Amino acid sequence: MSHLPEKNSWQICQHCGKHVHDLQWAPYFRCPFCQNLQRLSNEQRLKVTVDADSWHEIRLNAQTTNFLDFPNYSAKLHEAQNKTHHGEAIQIGTAKINTFPVALGIMDSHFMMGTLNTTVGTAIRQIMQIAKTQKLPLILFIASGGARMQEGIFSLLQMNTILNQWTEFENDRQLVINVLTDPTMGGVSASFGFKSDYVLAEDHAQIGFAGKRVIEQTTHEELPDKFQTAEDLLTHGLIDEVVKREQMRTKLTTLLRLHSGG
Numbered sequence: 626m627s628h629l630p631e632k633n634s635w636q637i638c639q640h641c642g643k644h645v646h647d648l649q650w651a652p653y654f655r656c657p658f659c660q661n662l663q664r665l666s667n668e669q670r671l672k673v674t675v676d677a678d679s680w681h682e683i684r685l686n687a688q689t690t691n692f693l694d695f696p697n698y699s700a701k702l703h704e705a706q707n708k709t710h711h712g713e714a715i716q717i718g719t720a721k722i723n724t725f726p727v728a729l730g731i732m733d734s735h736f737m738m739g740t741l742n743t744t745v746g747t748a749i750r751q752i753m754q755i756a757k758t759q760k761l762p763l764i765l766f767i768a769s770g771g772a773r774m775q776e777g778i779f780s781l782l783q784m785n786t787i788l789n790q791w792t793e794f795e796n797d798r799q800l801v802i803n804v805l806t807d808p809t810m811g812g813v814s815a816s817f818g819f820k821s822d823y824v825l826a827e828d829h830a831q832i833g834f835a836g837k838r839v840i841e842q843t844t845h846e847e848l849p850d851k852f853q854t855a856e857d858l859l860t861h862g863l864i865d866e867v868v869k870r871e872q873m874r875t876k877l878t879t880l881l882r883l884h885s886g887g
Contacts, residue, residue, distance in 0.1 A: 634646075634647055635647070638658065638659060639661075640656060640659050640661035641656060641658050641659035641661070643656070643658045645657065645658070652669070652672060653673060653871050654669065655870065655871075661829050662807065662827065662828070662829055662870060664735065664806070664807060665806075666709070666733065667709075667711065667716050667731045667733050670731055670766060671731070673870070673873075674720075674722065674766075674873065674874050674877070675720035675721060675722055675729070676720065676721040676722065676723065676724065679720045679721035680718055680719075680720045680729075681718050681719050681720065682716055683717050683718045683719070683751070683752070683755065685712065685713060685715075685717070685747070685751065686747055686748070686751050687743065687744045687747040687748070688712060688713075688744065689702060689712070689713055689744040693775070693776060693777060695775040695776070698775040701737065701775070705735075705737045708735060708736070709735050709736045711733065711736060712744075713742075713744045713745060713748065714732055714733050714734075714736035714737055714738075714739045714740060714741075714742075714745050714769075715731065715732045715733065715739075715745045715748045715749070716730070716731050717729065717730045717731075717748050717749075717751060717752040717755075719759070719761065722764075722874060722877050722878055722881060723874070723878040725762070725881040725882070725885065726762075727761055727762050727764050727881070728756035728759065728761040728762070728763045728764070729752070729763075729764050729766075730748065730749060730752045730763070730764070730765045730766070731765075731766045732745070732767050732769055732813075733768065734768040734770070734806075734807070734808065738769065738770035738808075739768040739769040739770060739813075740770050740771060740772060740773035740774075740780070741769055741771065741772050741773060741780055741783050741811075741812055741813050742772075742773040742776045742779070743776055743779050743780065745773075745783070746780075746782075746783025746786055746787055749765070749783075749787050749817070750786065750787060752765075753790055753791070753794050754790075756799060757793075757794055757797055757799065760799065762800040762802065762881060763794075763800070764801075764802045764803075765801075765802070765803050765804065765817075765821070766804045766806060767803055767804065767805050767809050767813060768806045768808065769808070769809060769810065769811065769814075770808060770810050770811060771810050771811015771812050772784070772811055772812040772813075780812070781812060783812075784812050785816075787816060788816055788820065791817060791820055801820075801821040801823075802821055802822065802823045802825065802877065802880060803817075803818060803819070803821040803824050803825070804825045804827065804868075804877075805818060805824065805825070805827070805830055805832050805855065806826075806827045806830050807827065807829065807830040807831050808830070808831040808832070809831070809832045809833075810831070810832070810833055810834065810835075811834060811835075814834055815834055818832075819863070823865050823866075823880060824863075824864045825864065825865060825866050825867075825873070826855035826858065826866075826867050826868070827867075827868065827869070827870055827873070828867050828870070829854060829855065830854070831854065832853060832854070832855055832858055832864075833852075836853075837853055855867045
């Protein structure tokens with residue numbers, strides 16, 4: 626008889642194809658067979674990162690509308706909101722990590738693949754301003770498929786507006802840590818994704834600009850298996866460290882303690 630309970634459910638790992646029980650996934654959602662990770666919801670991310678009951682969400686200054694009347698955009702927004710129970714692809718707020726207070730932004734790949742739009746851009750600038758005003762270290766968990774096409778050039782403009790405020794933020798010499806998760810692609814990786822004091826990445830995360838398949842079809846060349854993985858970027862010096870999800874809270878604590886003088 627199996628040592629696992631009969632109730633609850635099983636999922637197929639998208640990487641190795643094996644059946645994994647719910648109890649084997651939680652809390653870090655790593656496949657016990659191939660060691661690849663599932664993408665976390667914001668609630669799951671908070672649970673394994675911040676101190677219990679320390680998260681205080683901050684209401685976004687903007688709400689997303691279909692201001693270009695892009696076909697089916699309103700329906701897709703509604704679907705994503707129902708799926709994630711959030712208004713957009715990012716949550717911002719303050720929290721504590723092993724008692725160290727931080728300003729936190731978490732992008733959600735489950736909401737239209739975490740794409741960058743006018744509201745997400747506004748939210749990132751908002752949490753930067755809060756971190757600056759309250760003199761808090763800023764930590765961004767980044768997950769994005771790139772700029773949101775339904776908002777056209779207005780999505781792309783967020784790259785510049787975020788970087789402009791980032792320059793002002795850097796002048797105050799406050800700590801900024803970016804954690805790149807799967808996936809971090811497109812305009813996000815090309816702008817603020819690598820713009821921080823420390824650039825950490827979860828193991829096995831896909832990080833790049835254009836997707837691997839697009840590049841192969843364009844260049845007619847076969848790319849290595851580890852192309853655009855966090856591990857490959859580390860070997861080329863593009864990120865500071867690859868950190869396992871189980872060790873991320875400890876790594877963040879170490880960096881926060883280092884810069885607190887404690």
